[in-house]
Amino acid sequence: MDARLSTEQRELRDAAARLAGDLGPGSVRDLADADRIARLEKAVAATGWRALRSDGASGVEVALVAEEFARGLVDVPFLGPVLAGDLRPGDAGDAQPWTISVRSEAIDARIQRVLAVRDGQILTARTGAELPGADLTRVSAEVIGPLEVAGQLSGEHAGRWLALALAVTSADMLGAARGAQALACDYARIRAQYGKTIGSYQAVAHPLAEGLALIEGSVSVLRHAAWAVDALAPPEAVRAAQIAKVYCARAALTICETSVQVHGGIGNTWECLAHVYLRRVLASAELFPVGLEEIDCGLS
Amino acid sequence: MDYRDSPAEAEFRDRLRTWLAWRGGRAGSFPASGDDYWRRQGEWHQALYGAGFFGLSWPREYGGQELPPVYDVILDEELARAGAPPRPSLGYLVQGLGRHGSAELRRRFLPGMIDGTQRWCQGFSEPGAGSDLASLTTTATLVQGDRAPGDSADDDGNDAEYVVHGHKIWTSYSDVADWCLLLARTDPDVPRHRGLSAFVVSMRQPGVEQRPFRMMNGITTEFGQVLFDGARVPADQMVGAAGEGWALAMTIVGHEREPAELGYSARYGKLVRDLVSRTKGSTPTELTWAYVQTEMLRLHVRRRLSERLDGVAHGPEGSLDKLLMTWVEQTAGHAALAVGGTRDPDLLSAYLYSRAQSVMGGTSQIQKNIIASRILRLGG
Numbered sequence: 268m269d270a271r272l273s274t275e276q277r278e279l280r281d282a283a284a285r286l287a288g289d290l291g292p293g294s295v296r297d298l299a300d301a302d303r304i305a306r307l308e309k310a311v312a313a314t315g316w317r318a319l320r321s322d323g324a325s326g327v328e329v330a331l332v333a334e335e336f337a338r339g340l341v342d343v344p345f346l347g348p349v350l351a352g353d354l355r356p357g358d359a360g361d362a363q364p365w366t367i368s369v370r371s372e373a374i375d376a377r378i379q380r381v382l383a384v385r386d387g388q389i390l391t392a393r394t395g396a397e398l399p400g401a402d403l404t405r406v407s408a409e410v411i412g413p414l415e416v417a418g419q420l421s422g423e424h425a426g427r428w429l430a431l432a433l434a435v436t437s438a439d440m441l442g443a444a445r446g447a448q449a450l451a452c453d454y455a456r457i458r459a460q461y462g463k464t465i466g467s468y469q470a471v472a473h474p475l476a477e478g479l480a481l482i483e484g485s486v487s488v489l490r491h492a493a494w495a496v497d498a499l500a501p502p503e504a505v506r507a508a509q510i511a512k513v514y515c516a517r518a519a520l521t522i523c524e525t526s527v528q529v530h531g532g533i534g535n536t537w538e539c540l541a542h543v544y545l546r547r548v549l550a551s552a553e554l555f556p557v558g559l560e561e562i563d564c565g566l567s
Numbered sequence: 568m569d570y571r572d573s574p575a576e577a578e579f580r581d582r583l584r585t586w587l588a589w590r591g592g593r594a595g596s597f598p599a600s601g602d603d604y605w606r607r608q609g610e611w612h613q614a615l616y617g618a619g620f621f622g623l624s625w626p627r628e629y630g631g632q633e634l635p636p637v638y639d640v641i642l643d644e645e646l647a648r649a650g651a652p653p654r655p656s657l658g659y660l661v662q663g664l665g666r667h668g669s670a671e672l673r674r675r676f677l678p679g680m681i682d683g684t685q686r687w688c689q690g691f692s693e694p695g696a697g698s699d700l701a702s703l704t705t706t707a708t709l710v711q712g713d714r715a716p717g718d719s720a721d722d723d724g725n726d727a728e729y730v731v732h733g734h735k736i737w738t739s740y741s742d743v744a745d746w747c748l749l750l751a752r753t754d755p756d757v758p759r760h761r762g763l764s765a766f767v768v769s770m771r772q773p774g775v776e777q778r779p780f781r782m783m784n785g786i787t788t789e790f791g792q793v794l795f796d797g798a799r800v801p802a803d804q805m806v807g808a809a810g811e812g813w814a815l816a817m818t819i820v821g822h823e824r825e826p827a828e829l830g831y832s833a834r835y836g837k838l839v840r841d842l843v844s845r846t847k848g849s850t851p852t853e854l855t856w857a858y859v860q861t862e863m864l865r866l867h868v869r870r871r872l873s874e875r876l877d878g879v880a881h882g883p884e885g886s887l888d889k890l891l892m893t894w895v896e897q898t899a900g901h902a903a904l905a906v907g908g909t910r911d912p913d914l915l916s917a918y919l920y921s922r923a924q925s926v927m928g929g930t931s932q933i934q935k936n937i938i939a940s941r942i943l944r945l946g947g
């Protein structure tokens with residue numbers, strides 16, 4: 268039994284963190300910087316990470332990149348193409364990425380080509396008009412036909428795919444929560460009131476301390492879920508991923524809300540990045556949502 | 568990364584399962600909480616040790632097996648599954664004595680501590696010194712042996728002793744303890760953290776008075792007050808050097824905060840399993856949430872114990888784990904209420920007892936202070 272990352276996995280995580288740190292938005296204004304987005308798009312495309320799954324990488328690697336990309340608010344498609352890649356193994360040579368549709372909506376819809384899963388079939392379609400949504404870093408869109416059958420999906424593969432989707436959306440929430448936590452801690456160290464930095468007040472410091480504990484707990488459940496995607500039978504993998512999703516969603520929401528609160532007035536403005544993390548968490552919680560009532564507390 | 572058991576781990580798990588089942592479900596019917604548990608904890612400890620399932624990662628020299636730390640999580644998981652009591656939570660005392668005690672003290676005291684033939688308690692807290700432990704006022708004063716002249720063969724200081732005066736409180740299992748790891752002030756004239764020393768004091772001597780407490784759930788065997796009035800301790804039972812008591816205390820409280828060390832994830836796992844088996848129809852959301860939390864803690868302990876393979880040093884991170892553990896226990900407490908209401912005495916007791924987790928071993932507020940100042944560096 269060993270829950271540690273391998274050296275290669277740690278290197279992948281660090282490389283993803285570097286890329287996101289260099290080219291992700293450092294401010295709300297950066298979100299509108301088309302040049303930056305173009306450079307980010309080029310850099311992400313060059314890594315080949317969107318094809319991690321079709322290249323045979325494990326759920327753990329995909330989750331690590333997803334987490335770091337969310338922490339750095341990477342605003343070019345990743346989750347959509349990487350989940351599409353799982354449906355089209357061996358498609359790595361195809362330079363144009365695909366994204367996926369979830370409940371008849373295309374996610375990460377800055378991509379034209381969409382894969383939908385319905386009744387054990389993989390269908391191809393195209394993205395249509397953008398849909399309203401919370402997320403400022405990713406867009407969703409309508410799915411337009413014609414729908415064409417591109418392949419079959421076995422029950423086993425469908426189960427694994429769901430587990431992967433739950434794990435990577437959990438990783439996305441964890442990453443965004445870590446970003447929001449760091450933002451709040453940085454602010455608490457510099458903002459002074461009553462002649463002292465606000466971080467020195469327990470009423471500010473304690474929720475931030477709780478946030479870090481929630482992050483550690485999230486890392487522990489998520490890592491197991493990401494490993495389980497490939498290592499356990501699909502029903503068990505889905506179960507592990509549902510637990511991760513429920514835990515990470517609650518933790519991430521709490522952490523982002525704390526981040527808004529710690530920023531005071533500025534935290535409630537459009538200009539503060541806190542809501543960008545919060546919005547990303549809301550969007551990823553809603554993608555492949557899991558409610559407590561779905562969790563099986565069965566005694567194995 | 569592989570969360571599965573290695574062949575050796577699987578073999579160990581099988582053996583453990585067989586033993587737990589062989590005890591004819593006795594392990595399952597062994598009291599896991601309340602006064603009955605504390606009363607029979609020594610028996611449970613010795614049974615577990617005797618069968619080769621306790622002290623797994625500790626040095627062979629003292630009765631351990633030097634297995635990798637992850638074997639402890641296998642133990643926790645299987646105890647929870649069998650509905651057995653948790654493993655005795657001694658890890659922090661073993662670490663404290665192991666790290667700070669001389670070779671002589673380790674040889675003398677660790678084997679009995681680990682095999683369960685000798686019981687221990689921890690005498691740190693005082694009425695006036697709780698969170699602010701360094702303000703403690705119990706004193707240990709050096710006296711030369713007061714035997715009659717000529718009584719002893721030589722007078723080279725071997726019979727030097729300390730005399731202890733003071734009032735300890737919240738001392739868990741003090742009523743059954745043979746030994747107390749005591750923190751006392753040996754030098755009142757230096758800055759307060761530096762005047763403290765640690766001792767192994769016999770609890771079975773004149774000058775030690777016990778006053779048990781009744782906890783709010785009614786149990787009387789969890790903790791008590793201990794009054795030291797002229798109790799004696801040989802000078803060679805000082806742990807570490809004079810003035811090094813604070814360092815030992817920090818080692819102990821650091822480990823006392825870790826679910827990996829305490830094995831409590833087994834206790835919560837068992838409670839949640841019991842609750843699930845009692846529910847008919849739909850599961851209350853409080854219980855499902857408690858289940859999710861216990862799974863989180865189980866996986867967290869797996870991660871932490873895996874990290875120990877890299878020799879990760881202990882620091883303030885233990886406070887993060889203590890907070891997680893506290894939330895799990897208190898969520899499980901709420902689940903117990905949701906399932907049993909207040910009419911089931913065991914479940915009510917589990918709920919009431921869960922409230923202590925955010926106080927014992929350093930309160931949640933103190934853990935958050937530590938995280939905020941030492942990890943997040945928020946100032947203050």
Ligand SMILES: Cc1cc2nc3c(=O)[nH]c(=O)nc-3n(C[C@H](O)[C@H](O)[C@H](O)COP(=O)(O)OP(=O)(O)OC[C@H]3O[C@@H](n4cnc5c(N)ncnc54)[C@H](O)[C@@H]3O)c2cc1C
Nearest residue numbers: 689690691692697698737738739923926927928929930932
């Ligand atoms: C079940 C149980 C078993 C125990 N077993 C042992 C044992 O075996 N040996 C032993 O030595 N001790 C033991 N303790 C004692 C325990 O460590 C203390 O109770 C704990 O450290 C708190 O000290 P106190 O009770 O004096 O509370 P206080 O320190 O008086 O705290 C009262 C309240 O004030 C808060 N507070 C205090 N200081 C601060 C601060 N700086 N910032 C924010 N909030 C603060 C606390 O969080 C708490 O809510 C046990 C306690 C319990 C409940």
